[in-house]
Amino acid sequence: MPHDQADIEALRLARLDALQVLDSGSEPLFDALAEAAALVAGTPIALITLLDAERQWFKANIGLADIPQTARDIAFCDHTIRDDQILEVPDAIEDPRFASNPLVTGSPHIRFYAGMPIVLSDGVRLGSLCVIDHTRRELTPVQRKALEALGRATGEALEQRAMAVVRAETLEREAVRERQRSEAIVKMQTALAASERFLERTGHVAGVGGWQWDLRTDMLIWSAQTCRIHDRPIGHQPTLDEAIGYYAPDAQVTLREVIERCRSTGTGWDLELPLRTASGRDIWVHAQGDAIREGDELVGFIGALQDVTVRRQAVEALETSERRFRTLFQHSLGFICTHDAQGILMSVNPAAARALGYATAEVLGMPFTHFMRPERAPDFRTYLERVTTMGHDSGLMELVAKDGRVVVWQYHNVLDNDGAEPYVLGHAQDITEQRRQEKRLKESSFRDPLTGCGNRRMLERMTDKLPDDAIWGCIAIDLDRFKTINDTFGHQRGDEVLVQMAQFLHRRCGLGDVVVRLGGDEFLLVLEAGDAPYLAQVMAHLERDRDEAPIAFSMGAATRKNAESLERTVARADEQLYRSRADRESFP
Structure with missing residues (x-):
């Protein structure tokens, strides 16, 4: 390739890379341009192609959904980008450039091709907007003008898309920087507020309040969380009697005893006690306390209080759940x-x-x-x-x-x-x-309820399982003058004859053979070994034992051949049956 052509190709690939469009997802605008090209040209296939160094990639694809790209060395569009005009190939088979191309000799069997190069504003040709058909044809002047216009629109759309991508990236970078500045400010403000509220927040979140009783002033101080636990306004200062009075009577006795013990021995307390708040809520609290001493002098008490109602309820619920589970498990x-x-x-x-x-x-x-x-x-x-x-x-x-x-x-x-x-x-x-019931119901759906023989559903299921080349035989059996029995002796006698006939046929079948009641007085024997000798043997046994049958009958046989359908094999057996009956009735 001449040096100037190499420079042109390098520039073309650089411009293609800068567009950031290769291997991007489907986009409505480009799909619409390709669809418009297909409609204008009246072709089943329209593509927007972009040529990379080694491949032809489809940005829009109408009619070749399973082919996202091809090698560049077989691409028609590689010829299209060599000029600014439409490349039209009326019949690729007759064109020496393409006659042996695998896209012509094989799928998708291109015969007609017309491609308008996609040209950017600086004259760089990136690919083509092309239409393809499987038959020979030529564009009309109007179709050529429309394809040219759509090709120019495609080039403008690619450049507009590239500018939009750049703008979006710029906006994203600016948004990230702004978000980082905002996050830094928020972090500073949060840290300042957190340091100011740390003790109160931790006590509130943990549900832990504090209290202090100064014996020198006889003043009891509650923290904000302790006030919340008692449903009292923040800043409320109770007397000792009021504070102890919130507890249940038995808990009050316990609490006074541990306070006195702590006063005399210095031993603190750690209890869970029931309490009723100022608003009447019944809760459980974890109450802790210890003595405050200055030297040997007891000057007060300090402690913590936590609402543990939810935890106790959870423990009780768990214990209840375990009891219930054990009961459920056992019973x-x-x-x-x-x-x-x-x-x-x-x-x-x-x-x-x-x-x-x-x-x-x-x-x-x-x-x-x-x-x-x-x-x-x-x-x-x-x-x-x-x-x-x-x-x-x-x-x-x-x-x-x-x-x-x-x-x-x-x-x-x-x-x-x-x-x-x-x-x-x-x-x-x-x-x-x-x-077991489902199996019985399923089996019953394949059997005649009166005779116990298989029905048409069983016959269809059985033949569906046979391979196409399977050989099997069938014997069609029709009861002679069965209607006369129903008319003369009633349907009950007719049912008895049908049951007896089914038993007669079952006794003369092989192990793998099936007796099917087709309906009314028609039966069918399907013989697993359906070759002609076995079929003749069964027919001979039936003919020999006619006198043991509960009623006279006519029969005809056929062997499946040439993978014919079930209906056709049975029809041939019926034809033989009718001929046999006609011969017997005409015999003097």
Whole structure:
């Protein structure tokens, strides 16, 4: 490349880098410009491309959502930026520049291309606004003018975007500096205010008040927080009798006794006592006191007071909760247990032990896998990994009771990490009967309620599971003159005949064969080994045992071939049935 071209390319890449647009997210303006280009040109694909040193990257992409960029050496737009005019390629297959291009010979199979270079105000060409089609075509003069205008608008939009990015960065830097100045001022003001209010604030936040009783003046002083605890205005100075009078009668006696003991022995006190405030609130306080001496002389008492009502309530609530949990644990009909991280049972409530046929003491210390089939042990290890990693787990667990019964528990277990050793708290319900009922209901939905044969749903499920190349046979069976039985002897007799016919067919089926009642007096035998010899063998047995059937019947058979549908195979069996019936009725 000539030196001047190298300089031009270096300038172009520098301008592209300065725009700070490469690998940016989708933006409505550029998407709209690309969509407008597609609409004007009537093409399924429109792109705003920017050419880096090694790649062509799409800022806007209409029609090639799965392709964010391509290599530059195969980019049509690399040719477009070599001029200021639109590059139009009516048919890329006929253009020697592009005929072997992988974007032409392969996906997205470009045939038509028209690209308007994106030119900045200083003449630098960064990429193109291009439209692409899969068929040969040419732009009209109006379309060319519109594409030129949209290309110029794209270049202006890129420059406007770059200026907006610079402005935003400048504003952000100014905002950061202003925020830092404001934070510094606030910190200084906060520190000053904090130093002035430290003692009062800590006492208030901690709920701790102070008091002092001067024996020389007989004056009792309360701090602001002590006044708040007693629901008294700040600055209130009570007498000793008033202060002691806030306590419950028994607490008053206790308090006077400890004061006298401290007076005589110098031993302080640390008590929790009930108190009723000036507004009538009943609270508990942590009361502390000690003597003040000047030499050997007792000159007063000093102490602290803290409202501990919430803590006492929490302790009482915890004790109540523990009692209730123990009651719930013992008497709950649900299954509650705890086990360690290895699955060793630490506790089991009576309901869970009874459900497995054990006494509670028998199961403590046992591994959970003791109650599982050996092949389930890997599943339990996977469960332990989930519950210890996620902190919880829910699902179904199959256990074996002491008497060999298999029970199914639906569980929701959570991991408790608060203690020294983590453990799992489990809660479960026995859904064995529910699962059994669901299975029965599911099975009943695939069977005819009168005869016990499979129904059409069973037939569809069975054939859906067969591979496309599977060979199977079917025998269509239709009862002759069944309507006459219903009309002559009634529907009850007709139902008996249907049941007997189903039994007749079941006895002549192989182990893997299925008897299906299609409805009314129509049955279908689906033969697992559906090759022609086996099909002929079953047909021969039915033909031989006709006299044992409760009613005369006609039948036809077909073997599935060439991956045909179930309906077509059955239809061919029906066709043979009708021919067989017609032959028998015409026989003299």
